[in-house]
Amino acid sequence: MIEVTNVWKRFAAPVLRDVTLRVPQGCLYGLIGPGAAGKSVLLKCLAGLLRPERGSVRIFGEAIESLDEVSLQAVRNRVGMLFQNNALFDHLTVAENIAFPLRRRGVTDEAEIAERVADRLRAVSLPGFEQRLPGGLSGGQKKRVGVARATVTRADVVLYDEPAAGLDPVTSQKIFDLLRREQQEAGATVVMVSSDIDRLLTVTDRVGMMLDGALIFDGTTAEAQGSLHPVVKQFVHGEVDGPL
């Protein structure tokens, strides 16, 4: 479903170094690693927002780095994404934000749109928030609206960048459980970047760890938890002493 092969990307310095990764269909893949390891950049490469200098990113069998704008938009219609900053449109209400991807994908039946928006808001425990503006929401509420928007189209591939950043522990766990439930119901392939390792590992099927732009571990969640790789072991278990 998602295949990343020997991908290199640099800005001032290399941020992705020869990354190769395969995420099977229907898998919830957790991407972990310390700050500035290249996780968000890799996620943006998967979304086609950044093009790698070398290597290939294939989604649904399409090498997205070589697609033209029209073909890339066709791929994007099957991808949902939650951004680290939520990226809610400030001038639109909560309902309009959530409905935005539906309208853009040709859904015109207002009753259907309203029903799907209400369903998403119930799923993220924000019923009745339809007419609120993003500026009047707390950080956690914005995050939940972002999740609602990312999942409203039931995309085949969903990318989450720090879905629980800034949330309290209870809300974080609720969000992770919700994302897992959504993924299982839709049969979607999910790549999730999170620093909340303890909760992330309760929902993932597979885990990859990045360090300095390279993927240093790729395996099942159980393998990650039992890994003897000193960096992976230290990071997964949150140990103070170690190579990091």
Added chain:
Amino acid sequence: MATEEEGPAAQTGRAVLSLATDVGGAAVLAARLARRMVPPRLDGPELWRNLYRMGVRSLPIVGVTALFTGGIMVIQAGVLIRRFGAEGLLGWGAGFTTLREVGPILIALMFSGRVGANNTAELATMTVTEQIDALETLAIDPLSYLILPRVLSMVVMLFVLTVYGDVLALLGAAFMGDALLGVSTATFWNGLLDAIRVWDLATGLIKSALFGGVIALSSSHYGLSVSGGAPGVGRAVNASVVASATGIFVCDYLATYILQ
């Protein structure tokens, strides 16, 4: 960023490179927008929304600026008008200056401060909060959906506001001419209509369309190319206002030379 070790040559080179980057960036943006005009690919509701908030909501500030500018011109010219007994030339002087130069320039600078700066701040905030990226992941072309309606709105509305401002500036001048110098309204308008050519009006309006393009491209370019989070938004707005004002004067010089 300049360092202490850099000599004048290196600093000059850096400034030239920075200028070339920004001018080139705005030119590339203009070319990409032009491609979306044939056939037109823009969001209709966004266009109407921007026409309203950029144009209609600028009417009060442009109106006040224009009225007082017309009055100030008469106050400044009053001493000479009286000394030489040239009351009959007041309408021509006010009209020529307003229509060809002062009207377009002052209204463009006001428009840049109100609309251009706001445009940069909005786009820069959308960029740093990943809203532009979000549009792309929703398979929406940000240039067609977001930028093209804003650029067209700025060009069209600055043109319209210049016509509106010119009229108010002349009304202000006529009022002050009567109140301060005793030049009757009929004398003022006769002087204006006898000496002013359609080309004088057209020159000012051509300039206003050029200024609208400069403000739109500059404010959009700086908004989209922002980096550095919230502090970067402030820097982008500052750079956009400076670049717009500079661009307006450079364009005015060239247009005045060519359209003589």
